[in-house]
Amino acid sequence: MKRKGLKLIISALTITMTLGILAGCGNKQENKEESKKKAISGSITTLGSSALQPLVEQGAKQFMQKNPDATINVQGGGSGAGINQVVSGSVEIGNSDVTAESKLKDKNQVSSLVDHKVCAIGFGMIVNKEVKVNSLTKEQIQKIFTGEITNWKEVGGQDEKINVINRSKSSGTRATFKDTVMNGKDEKEGLGTTQDSSGSVVKAIGQTKGSISYVAFSHLNDEVKALKINNVEPTKENIIAKKYDFWSYEHMYTKGEPEGLTKAFIDYMISDEAKPLIERLKYIPASDIK
Incomplete structure (x- = not known):
């Protein structure tokens, strides 16, 4: 009787373990299917x-x-x-x-x-690499973009015409430029040329003598020269330190x-x-x- 009882217990345990393993496999399969359903697509x-x-x-x-x-x-x-x-x-x-x-x-x-x-x-003022100016005040930039200053010699550079390259009116970069650098002043209508993207601005500045514009830090490269504003470098550190406000x-x-x-x-x-x-x-x- 004791042996029969022991056999019954062992059989019951074996069945329970088998069912548990099968249930575990089933859960894993369900989890895999659930993961597939949640896959980002x-x-x-x-x-x-x-x-x-x-x-x-x-x-x-x-x-x-x-x-x-x-x-x-x-x-x-x-x-x-x-x-x-x-x-x-x-x-x-x-x-x-x-x-x-x-x-x-x-x-x-x-x-x-x-x-x-x-x-x-951050955004920076950029010029053609041959321009002999390294820093401009906000007032000088405002006068350039409103047409009051038209030659680089008026701001300490060479005797050369300033060629303004602007962004389209729908540009957020232009809106930030107007708010932070132009102090809300409008650029002179029809002054210079207009580009539709930051990349095309950089290309135009690199190819146009005496040119000036503005782009995001992410577009600065060796084809153009970045200017200081009020003698402050356009850097992440100066933005964080609240020394440079041309950013958004x-x-x-x-x-x-x-x-x-x-x-x-x-x-x-x-x-x-x-x-x-x-x-x-x-x-x-x-x-x-x-």
Whole structure:
């Protein structure tokens, strides 16, 4: 009887263990299926600020490497275009150097958007490398862009005509320039030439003698010369120390709270994982601005 009872107990334990193993395998399979369901996939478009574009492009590249079923289409076009197109529903994310309030007159449109501050960015005055000037005061810059100063010799440079290269009126970079450097003054209408993107500004400055303009730090390179403003270097450190005020926050706007792929991508862009990329491309983590 004792042996029979022992055999029954062993058999019961064996059946229980087998059922447990089978249940565990079933749970693992269910978890795998659940993970597949939660895998990030789909396609979205993010459009707007050309100043923010290099960061968004590289961020999208890294994000898609981690999530091969996701597609992030990145386009420029300027801050105004970014805000207007996200309002209309043409794109999922609108990128801007300035707030939606400064671009939209309709308060209902403004309230329909959700602002995601990704980082901050500095801007610098740039000139053709042959210009013999290293620093300008804000007053001198204002007089150049309003047409009062037209020759570099008037600000300590060579006897050469100043060629102004501006951004289009929809540009967030131009709006930031007007607010922080021009102190709200309008540039002279029709003065110089206009470029639609930061990249085309840099190219034009490199090819045009006596030229001057402004771009984001992320677009500064050896083809142009960056100027000091009021004898202060255009650097991240001077922005953080509040010595240099030609900068702005970079915004990624969505129409309502983001969901799915849009939310996942924005969460990635503002995460600690993206911070090294932000710094490498000469942007400033928002957390560094006190």
